[in-house]
Amino acid sequence: MQKSGRLSDDTLKLLRACGLRFNLHEARLMAHAEDWPLDLLRVRDDDIPGLVMDGAADLGVVGENVLEEARLEREVAGSPADYRLLRSLDFGHCRLSIAGRAEEDSAAPLEGRRIATSYPYLLRDWLRREGIQATPVMLTGSVEVAPRAGLADAICDLVSTGGTLEANGLREREVIFRSQAQLIARPGALPEAQQVTLERLLRRLDGVQQARE
Ligand code: PRT
Ligand code: ZN
The missing domain is CATH 3.40.190.10 (Periplasmic binding protein-like II)
Structure with a gap:
C-alpha cells in the first residue's frame, strides 16, 4: 500500500474494517498483521504496480492511473506487465x-x-x-x-x-x-495457504463494501 499520500488513510481504514490490526512504525517499511499471516509493505504508490507485476508482493492497493501507466510503460520495456484485478475499492476517485x-x-x-x-x-x-x-x-x-x-x-x-x-x-x-483505487494480485496462482488467506480477506472486504452501500 501507499505509505503516505492520498490513498493511505482509506487503505488502512479498509484493512482495519476487514479486521486486520497493524502496529505501524513511521520508519519501517514492513508491518506484520496481528492474527493474520500477512505483512503490510508501505511504499511510494509508483512502486506498487511493479512490485505486484514482478511477483515481489502478492497484493497491492493502487490507483488505476498509476497501474495503467506502469502497465503501458512495462509493456514497451518488455518487462512483466500482468496482474489480476480483484476488487474496485470505491475511493481515490x-x-x-x-x-x-x-x-x-x-x-x-x-x-x-x-x-x-x-x-x-x-x-x-x-x-x-x-x-x-x-x-x-x-x-x-x-x-x-x-x-x-x-x-x-x-x-x-x-x-x-x-x-x-x-x-x-x-x-x-x-x-x-x-480512476479509483484497485486491489490487485500478482499473476498466477498463489500457494494454497496464501490463497486461503486471500479468500478470507476478500470475504471480509465484500462484507465491508456491502455494508457501506
Ligand atoms: O509519494 P507517493 O508517490 O506515494 O504519492 P504521490 O504524490 O505520487 O500521489 P498522491 O498521494 O498525491 O496520490 C495518490 C493517488 O491518489 C493518485 O495516483 C490517484 O490515483 C489518487 N488521486 C485522487 C489523486 C487525486 N484524487 C488528486 N486530486 N491524486 C492526485 N490529485 C492531485 C492532482 O494531481 C492535482 O494536483 O490533486 C490536484 C487536483 O485536485 P483538485 O481537487 O484541485 O482537482
Ligand atoms: Zn507517486
Missing part, C-alpha cells in the same frame, strides 16, 4: 484530463501542441487512439504551472474537484482516463 488555458477556445485543436504531464504513456496512448499528433512534455510535479511557465500549451493531469485547474487559469477539455 479522480480523472486524468487534458486542460488548456481558460481564455483559449476549448475547441482549438491539440494538434502540434506541447502537453505537460506526469503520465506520458497514458497520454500517448490516448493521442494515438484519437489520431492526434501532439508532444507530451514529461514533468513529475507542478504540471499545472507548465503553461504559465511557457513549458507547454496544455496539461494532462489528475483532477478531482477541479479547484487546482481553476486556481491556475486552466479549463478541463477532455477526460482521457477515469
Whole structure:
C-alpha cells in the first residue's frame, strides 16, 4: 500500500474494517498483521504496480492511473506487465484530463501542441487512439504551472474537484482516463495457504463494501 499520500488513510481504514490490526512504525517499511499471516509493505504508490507485476508482493492497493501507466510503460520495456484485478475499492476517485488555458477556445485543436504531464504513456496512448499528433512534455510535479511557465500549451493531469485547474487559469477539455483505487494480485496462482488467506480477506472486504452501500 501507499505509505503516505492520498490513498493511505482509506487503505488502512479498509484493512482495519476487514479486521486486520497493524502496529505501524513511521520508519519501517514492513508491518506484520496481528492474527493474520500477512505483512503490510508501505511504499511510494509508483512502486506498487511493479512490485505486484514482478511477483515481489502478492497484493497491492493502487490507483488505476498509476497501474495503467506502469502497465503501458512495462509493456514497451518488455518487462512483466500482468496482474489480476480483484476488487474496485470505491475511493481515490479522480480523472486524468487534458486542460488548456481558460481564455483559449476549448475547441482549438491539440494538434502540434506541447502537453505537460506526469503520465506520458497514458497520454500517448490516448493521442494515438484519437489520431492526434501532439508532444507530451514529461514533468513529475507542478504540471499545472507548465503553461504559465511557457513549458507547454496544455496539461494532462489528475483532477478531482477541479479547484487546482481553476486556481491556475486552466479549463478541463477532455477526460482521457477515469480512476479509483484497485486491489490487485500478482499473476498466477498463489500457494494454497496464501490463497486461503486471500479468500478470507476478500470475504471480509465484500462484507465491508456491502455494508457501506
Ligand atoms: O509519494 P507517493 O508517490 O506515494 O504519492 P504521490 O504524490 O505520487 O500521489 P498522491 O498521494 O498525491 O496520490 C495518490 C493517488 O491518489 C493518485 O495516483 C490517484 O490515483 C489518487 N488521486 C485522487 C489523486 C487525486 N484524487 C488528486 N486530486 N491524486 C492526485 N490529485 C492531485 C492532482 O494531481 C492535482 O494536483 O490533486 C490536484 C487536483 O485536485 P483538485 O481537487 O484541485 O482537482
Ligand atoms: Zn507517486
